[in-house]
Amino acid sequence: MFNRETILKNLNTENYYIDNHSLDLFLEDWKIESIYEDEDGLEFYDDLALEKIKKGISLKAQGYSDEQIIAKLSRMEAKIEKNEEPAKPVQPLIVSDLLEENTAASTDVAVKEETQTEIIPQGKSFTLDVSSQTLQMLAEAVAKKISDDITNSDMATRLIEAGGYKRDNEILAKQVHELLEHNKELSKRIEQLESHESKNFWSRFWGKH
Incomplete structure (x- = not known):
């Protein structure tokens, strides 16, 4: 002062x-x-x-x-x-009070959920309880279904292709068989012609002598 x-x-x-x-x-x-x-x-x-x-x-x-x-x-x-305005005093943090507040908050949430369930009209209320294991099973089932569909699709494609090859082979085999038969007929006719010419030749030959 x-x-x-x-x-x-x-x-x-x-x-x-x-x-x-x-x-x-x-x-x-x-x-x-x-x-x-x-x-x-x-x-x-x-x-x-x-x-x-x-x-x-x-x-x-x-x-x-x-x-x-x-x-x-x-x-x-x-x-x-x-x-010089005094700062607000820092309130001490009491763990027990914090736990009580969390418990009260959880209770409030539970009460709100029950209230919402009661508001749902009769016949539309349902409970959805899906665990992580259930979700995993559903995911695996969907994956297996997709895999089976792909496998079956590939198998069908292979069968169709195999059927096409088989028909082509049958047609080709039939054509080969027809060619063989035709060759046999040609060979037979050639033999007949050669035999006939041979007879005519010898007939003419002996006739001259």
């Missing part, structure tokens, strides 16, 4: 050269009040009062009126009060 004497010393140290009379006028005109007065009537001021006096002297030197200085000093006081 400062009294008027110590305020003057502080101001003079920082090159604010004023006398006791000027200080009294500044305190009165700028409405800077003391925070404490002892039994002898000696007034004491805080750090904010000292800063206000310094700020007021600087503004006075720049030509500001007393009303303007008072307005600026009041903003200065409001700014300090805002900065």
